[in-house]
Amino acid sequence: MVAKSGAKATGASPGSDLDPLTGVDNRQGFLKRLEARLQSEAVPRCALLLIGIDDFRAFNDMHGHAEGDLILQRVARRLRDASPRDAAIGRIGSDEFGVLLPSIADPTLVRHVGAAILSMLSSPHENAGGRHHVLASIGACVIPAAGEQGSDVLAAASLALARAKHDGGRTIRFFKPQMRSDVTTRLSLVQALHEAYAQRQFELLYQPQVDLRDGRVHGAEALMRWRHPTRGLLAPAAFIDALAGSSIASDVGMWLLQTACAQARAWSLAFPQPPRVAINLFAAQLSESRLLTEVRHVLRALELAPDCLEIEITETIALQQGDEVADQLQALRRDGVTLTCDDFGTGYASLSFLKSFPVDRLKIDQSFIRNVTEDPVDAAIVRSVINVGASLHIGVVAEGVETPEQRDFLLANGCHEAQGYLYGRPMPAERLTEMLRQQSGR
Ligand code: C2E
Ligand code: CA
Numbered sequence: 059m060v061a062k063s064g065a066k067a068t069g070a071s072p073g074s075d076l077d078p079l080t081g082v083d084n085r086q087g088f089l090k091r092l093e094a095r096l097q098s099e100a101v102p103r104c105a106l107l108l109i110g111i112d113d114f115r116a117f118n119d120m121h122g123h124a125e126g127d128l129i130l131q132r133v134a135r136r137l138r139d140a141s142p143r144d145a146a147i148g149r150i151g152s153d154e155f156g157v158l159l160p161s162i163a164d165p166t167l168v169r170h171v172g173a174a175i176l177s178m179l180s181s182p183h184e185n186a187g188g189r190h191h192v193l194a195s196i197g198a199c200v201i202p203a204a205g206e207q208g209s210d211v212l213a214a215a216s217l218a219l220a221r222a223k224h225d226g227g228r229t230i231r232f233f234k235p236q237m238r239s240d241v242t243t244r245l246s247l248v249q250a251l252h253e254a255y256a257q258r259q260f261e262l263l264y265q266p267q268v269d270l271r272d273g274r275v276h277g278a279e280a281l282m283r284w285r286h287p288t289r290g291l292l293a294p295a296a297f298i299d300a301l302a303g304s305s306i307a308s309d310v311g312m313w314l315l316q317t318a319c320a321q322a323r324a325w326s327l328a329f330p331q332p333p334r335v336a337i338n339l340f341a342a343q344l345s346e347s348r349l350l351t352e353v354r355h356v357l358r359a360l361e362l363a364p365d366c367l368e369i370e371i372t373e374t375i376a377l378q379q380g381d382e383v384a385d386q387l388q389a390l391r392r393d394g395v396t397l398t399c400d401d402f403g404t405g406y407a408s409l410s411f412l413k414s415f416p417v418d419r420l421k422i423d424q425s426f427i428r429n430v431t432e433d434p435v436d437a438a439i440v441r442s443v444i445n446v447g448a449s450l451h452i453g454v455v456a457e458g459v460e461t462p463e464q465r466d467f468l469l470a471n472g473c474h475e476a477q478g479y480l481y482g483r484p485m486p487a488e489r490l491t492e493m494l495r496q497q498s499g500r
């Protein structure tokens with residue numbers, strides 16, 4: 059029912075429906091096959107899997123495009139091996155492949171095929187350039203539920219894939235009609251965020267960072283909140299993804315920078331040993347060449363010493379950027395601004411990242427701290443991050459410390475800095491000022 063060779067099946071000029079790199083159908087060829095299958099019966103019963111390689115752009119940046127091309131070729135071959143014989147395979151986008159299952163529509167079976175694909179893709183790829191682990195996510199949909207037109211079905215699978223990636227990747231998600239309305243909800247959220255910015259409804263809270271040995275506050279992380287007119291004070295989980303992807307991200311980021319620096323300046327006037335203030339950057343701020351000049355401008359205008367500012371950046375965001383951004387951040391480091399790798403250990407290639415992207419501090423992700431006293435794997439990870447920091451002579455700060463047992467573990471293993479509910483939740487600046495006043499005896 060589904061022919062193997064795109065060129066023969068469609069009668070197009072040889073190769074025109076094929077992806078030259080991988081030899082499978084290209085998007086156009088794959089869509090033709092999908093349409094043909096959809097029209098082959100009154101009520102076609104089949105399924106589509108859309109496979110996206112997680113963080114492929116980061117992979118390319120790190121290992122080069124030639125190595126990336128090899129991986130794509132391998133992925134195409136493995137997809138063929140892991141799929142039923144009658145499946146059609148296509149390369150839909152630069153790092154996305156489609157697998158049409160022409161005779162399966164039972165979700166349990168589809169999930170089974172998807173799991174086989176994820177498992178086969180995840181075994182390491184041995185190339186001349188090294189040994190690589192490729193992780194992928196899958197958006198799945200069954201037909202006819204997902205639509206009648208090929209493009210609708212593909213769009214449905216895309217929504218499911220986006221959900222799989224959003225849920226952390228390396229997993230499969232099925233399309234649900236609800237996902238279409240979620241897109242609409244997201245659009246209205248973005249609209250509301252524009253309004254919120256114009257109405258100055260964003261605020262910053264500050265969470266203390268302490269020296270574990272004496273409990274004294276040395277720093278504070280600025281964390282954003284949205285004072286919503288009807289829903290109260292909203293945590294970032296409710297809006298930060300939508301904000302980060304919106305066109306105001308960069309402007310809001312600059313507002314954050316200014317606000318946090320103004321607060322840092324106030325503390326530096328009030329206290330002999332003021333806390334260093336850390337801010338989180340949006341990816342959008344990094345992709346602009348104005349970051350360096352803006353930060354320098356703000357520091358100068360406020361007469362704030364660069365060592366009062368810390369910039370937190372996740373390796374995932376850092377790796378998405380080009381050399382120019384890395385140069386800007388390194389220039390800020392040379393000025394004296396502290397650069398910290400946030401959520402360290404959760405990213406794509408933490409150790410090789412440090413080689414190409416020097417930082418002053420590592421922030422151990424809270425997911426490793428949560429069970430550090432019970433889970434030997436988490437304990438081993440935390441210990442090894444502390445050792446990496448010590449060997450490279452860079453600071454290590456633990457995030458999400460909630461219990462005295464977690465503190466004791468960190469101290470016993472040589473980590474002296476932490477942030478967490480044990481020492482204080484994110485709080486208004488005035489409350490942190492109060493803490494600082496008490497500790498300085500003023
Ligand atoms: P993050 O940068 O990893 O921030 C740390 C998060 O962990 C904060 O959540 C903080 O309140 C929470 N946390 C700290 N200590 C503990 C603890 O002991 N236990 C538990 N359970 N949680 C703890 P928050 O404020 O909800 O922020 C969540 C995320 O939103 C941040 O993660 C960051 O990625 C993003 N975000 C927040 N503010 C900003 C901002 O101003 N700019 C940007 N770009 N992103 C922000
Ligand atoms: Ca952070």
Ligand code: CA
Pocket residue numbers: 400401421423424457
């Ligand atoms: Ca973090």
